[in-house]
Amino acid sequence: MKRLSGKVTFVTGAVGGLGQAQVDALAAEGADIVVNDRNTPDCTQKAQNLIRELKNKYGGDHIAVTGDVSREEDVQAIVKEIIEHYGKIDILVNNAGISINHVAWDFPKEDWEKVIGVNLNGVFFCIKAVLPYMREKRYGRIINMSSVVGITGARGTAAYAATKAAVIGLSKSVAREVATRGITVNCVAPGYIDAGLMAVMPQEYLQREVMPSIPMGKLGDASDIARAVVYLASDDAKYITGEVLRVDGGFCI
Ligand SMILES: NC(=O)c1ccc[n+]([C@@H]2O[C@H](COP(=O)([O-])OP(=O)(O)OC[C@H]3O[C@@H](n4cnc5c(N)ncnc54)[C@H](O)[C@@H]3O)[C@@H](O)[C@H]2O)c1
Numbered sequence: 001m002k003r004l005s006g007k008v009t010f011v012t013g014a015v016g017g018l019g020q021a022q023v024d025a026l027a028a029e030g031a032d033i034v035v036n037d038r039n040t041p042d043c044t045q046k047a048q049n050l051i052r053e054l055k056n057k058y059g060g061d062h063i064a065v066t067g068d069v070s071r072e073e074d075v076q077a078i079v080k081e082i083i084e085h086y087g088k089i090d091i092l093v094n095n096a097g098i099s100i101n102h103v104a105w106d107f108p109k110e111d112w113e114k115v116i117g118v119n120l121n122g123v124f125f126c127i128k129a130v131l132p133y134m135r136e137k138r139y140g141r142i143i144n145m146s147s148v149v150g151i152t153g154a155r156g157t158a159a160y161a162a163t164k165a166a167v168i169g170l171s172k173s174v175a176r177e178v179a180t181r182g183i184t185v186n187c188v189a190p191g192y193i194d195a196g197l198m199a200v201m202p203q204e205y206l207q208r209e210v211m212p213s214i215p216m217g218k219l220g221d222a223s224d225i226a227r228a229v230v231y232l233a234s235d236d237a238k239y240i241t242g243e244v245l246r247v248d249g250g251f252c253i
Pocket residue numbers: 012013014015016017018019036037038043067068069070094095096097098118122145146147148189190191192193194195196197198
């Protein structure tokens with residue numbers, strides 16, 4: 001028996017490294033996926049390819065809806081389209097994220113605002129937009145992508161770490177607000193995963209600074225994060241809310 005049959009699942013930043021693994025794992029469990037990413041020719045093409053691939057592999061009713069999660073009007077339009085198509089939203093995965101790194105004393109305000117815009121405002125706008133529909137149905141699963149960097153900090157990541165820590169506080173507050181309505185709100189905090197954002201990390205820094213700090217001695221796979229997302233989305237986790245599930249090979253122990 002598939003764990004997410006017929007669950008309408010809105011995944012932001014879905015064509016990225018971790019997002020693709022998540023939508024694949026969610027669709028494999030029977031979810032109908034709303035693939036969101038930025039409205040650029042490249043992301044739009046990747047989103048179309050992804051839904052075709054999901055339909056071929058798993059069947060189901062998957063759609064691509066591009067838009068910038070840092071713009072509330074885009075998010076409202078996306079959610080309107082989802083409701084027009086499916087009539088409900090069961091699961092939201094706030095996965096879209098960017099990282100722009102500088103030391104704090106040399107951090108341009110525009111870069112700070114870009115990171116806050118996607119990683120924090122985007123998460124808030126999506127939560128705000130879906131909650132009326134989840135509250136009405138008395139059912140919902142919200143999963144927000146944090147990061148171990150939001151727990152430990154890391155040099156150069158003042159903005160990124162601030163947003164990833166803020167997402168934990170945001171999730172815990174909303175979890176309390178909707179707990180009696182059958183809606184859970186949790187975070188996944190990936191460690192260093194061999195996909196997506198990590199592709200741009202310099203090898204020298206990775207080997208010297210990161211690897212010695214991972215007790216398991218290796219990077220995680222995108223599928224490790226996808227499995228955690230599926231778990232929190234499923235009824236196996238129905239009594240879990242306000243939690244931060246680290247998937248980090250022991251990095252934060
Ligand atoms: N890869 C890792 O090791 C790692 C570790 C910890 C946390 N994370 C988090 O996991 C999530 C996914 O990251 P990833 O590694 O797959 O990176 P990625 O860059 O491959 O994917 C991020 C996706 O978000 C999309 N996106 C960016 N801005 C957007 C916007 N305004 N609106 C809609 N979509 C937007 C991008 O186009 C991209 O497809 C992020 O939140 C990231 O912070 C990743």
